[in-house]
Amino acid sequence: MPPVPARLFTDGRALATLAVPLALTQLAQVALTTTDTIMMGLIGTEALAAGGLAMVIFNQLRTMGVGLVTAVGNQVAAADARAESDEGSGGGAVAREEIQDLVRASLLLSTLAGLVGAVLMVLIGHAVVWLGQDRDVVDAARPILYAMAPGLVPCLWFQAIRQFTVGMRRPQALLRITLASIAVNAGLNWVFIYGTWGLPKLGLPGIGLATTSVYALSFLALYVSARRDPALAPLLSLAIWKTRPATLRRMTALGLPIAATYGSEAGFFSVVALLVGSFGTAALAAHTAVNQLVYIVFQIAVGLSHAASLGVSRDLALGNTAAAQRLKTTALACAAAVMAVVAVVYVSVPGLVLAPFFDGGQGKATDLAAQLLLVAALLQFFDCAQNIGVGLLRGLDDTKGGFRVTLVGYWLVGLPAAALLGFVADLDTLGIWLGLLTGLATTAVLLLRRFTQGLGRLNSTAAPAPA
Template sequence: MPPALARLLGDSRALATLAVPLALTQLAQVALTTTDTIMMGLLGTEALAAGGLAMVIFNQLRTMGVGMVTAVGNQVAAADARAESGDSSGTVEDEIRDLVRASLLLSTLVGVVGAVLMVLIGHAVIWLGQDPEVVDAAKPILYTMAPGLIPCLWFQAIRQFTVGMRRPQALLRITLVSIAVNAGLNWAFIHGTWIFPELGLPGIGLATSLVYALSCLALYLSARRDPRLAPFLSLSVWKTRPATLRRLTGLGTPIAATYGSEAGFFFVVALFAGSFGTAALAAHTAVNQLVYIVFQIAVGLSHAASIGVSRELALHNLAAAQRLKATAVACAAAVMAVVGLVYVTAPGLALAPFFDNGDAKAVDIATQLLLVAAVLQFFDCAQNIGVGLLRGLDDTKGGFRVTLVGYWLVGLPAAALLGLALGLDTLGIWLGLLTGLATTAVLLLRRFDRGLGRLPRAAEAEPSQA
């Protein structure tokens, strides 16, 4: 076997140790929103459009909230690596414990603000060209989903801690159970089964909030039972050091802005699609959900590569950090090629769960969008990996600036030109989306190479097993 290939396989196995459970967890988590989307589709095209609009708003704020605590994983990983290399264990333990407290406090504050904004945005989208009936149907869903943002962010804070400590195994088990619970609660609240009230479409939002609360409790209790994690899991948020809270806020704000820039870009694209009617918005919602499902593989790779870079830089292994980039991108490209082949050769199979009512117009639009999605997802995954790699460098501001260029200065004008000005409708909007993601991916990966090249290379070592 050629040495380069042997090295790639070895690096892939090391990356997979953390990436596979994270990717499976991400896929399990997206099954929650996929279940919601399918349930909405069973209620009709208008319900799918309204639910899709509500989910776009929720995901916009949830994603930004997650960004505020994402850096916790990198900070914990770097501290843990220093402890393993012989740093003062008492000092490091105090640092990790304070990081956990600060992340829980920060997620609480962000969750409250996000829940309020969610309701306000739900009332404001009527001024952005959306169908009034769709907006009215979306509002009750947002009312029931908004409280769930707080336990959702608590879950993410504890999750980042467990990932930073390289003990994410419980995440997958908890998330798999939550899928079944979510499906059952969705059905119960929609139809009023057993002791549950019949809420219809808003019942999906209430089920989501309850599942987030139960998942957070389960993850906390699991971490409490883990002797490696329990000593650091402190709920005494009032003891948080102001300096730690400021550090996490300083790192998290650009990450939240980066995530928000991407989610906001997709939000505006959804509004563009909605301006072409209910069928277009339903088609966009279905295909976007498919892309989102596959995207979770890249999220797992991105988090694993990001944590790996933080650890390798703490140990001064710059060559290993560079290889993590190549390995993550290569693994993502291989998976995207297989999925893209399914989109092109069997679009009906991919779309079947979302259009049980047989809306021919929506299905035709969605089939066209799948052809674009087959290419788009390569760049979508690459840009997410790029953001994670920069986070490993603590270059959180750089990622945000790049997304401003790629999404808003390139992607959005391209979507408006192709979709609105040239009359390609939803297909043109997705071609603009593709253009923005491709630009962002190239700029992010190039910035990582340049940032890594500027670091001192005095203490190279063999890679640890990330």
């Protein structure tokens, strides 16, 4: 067996082959939403507030919808591993049929979730005024919600095909399409907002129409790319009416806890933002700036999490639990290396890091943001670790266990800790962030422990596989 550093380097290089394009795709998607935010700001302050409200509603439902189909990638990866292992026997053909049915089930689930989510978007757009939001802002947000609602279906179709291509270890087209969508989105925003080329001037709703159009075009581009791939085309079936009920039930059972986990995490961070907002405008501005930095870096963890998750699914399908255990170590080591570099930057040049968010001043918000940046330097290690832990458990098909752990970490530990440190200990915003760190650290430890225990149970019931 090669020495540990050599094995870690080899495993890390294999993991990066899938993780890097996925992380870059995630970062490109952040650029997509950032473009929308900038365009809203160009229209005016009220447009930015209304558009921001609409995006919060859309993103919450989109995130939960994505969770419903995320496990498809793991199931495809496992079936593909079995197909390769059983090539030459009847098992390979059976595994390929299973992949076809998984694709159909994911598209059917995406369609149903997209339609339900679109209706909920409209209903929430009318009900949100009862939650204390400014009526004028809500009235301005509704037209953009109406324009964005139809885009939820092609958005989730894109995610379903994305999980299929990633599960088959062929994600290269994803990055190209997402990068192209940034430019297309910016162009359509301009055309629809200002009514160029003879089109009517739509203003803020034009951004919603551009979003829907980009999701539809992205889905078509990814579908055409998959159809041109000789390894993917035979397995890509749009005949959703042929989906086996058993497959749909299995994917729903796996997807609902993931959707709930994503929704719970988003809700936890939303409540934290509300707690910070109670300390005033400067506190909320500092929180928003540093939280955005954390969110950007978090996309690297998302790429590592998906890659490790799919790797675990493949290894377990082949009975190789030792390789699955190494994947955990490799993913955490890669994340720690990246986060260490980020932490050094945060601590060394906080002013430079925060400069894009503040207009050169050294006011209360800037000073507070510099303090939060120090917490973020440590927090990001645990934030990445907990996301990788969720992915590893998904590789075990333990989506319910992952959801239960995040409930404990976020809501039973993190939120009370934030309230105690922020309000009782009078640490204000800094205390809220220390509570956030506590919740993420607890979640990370519990998730990784559960994964190790799950692998131990598999080892005790199966014959050992070669390393």
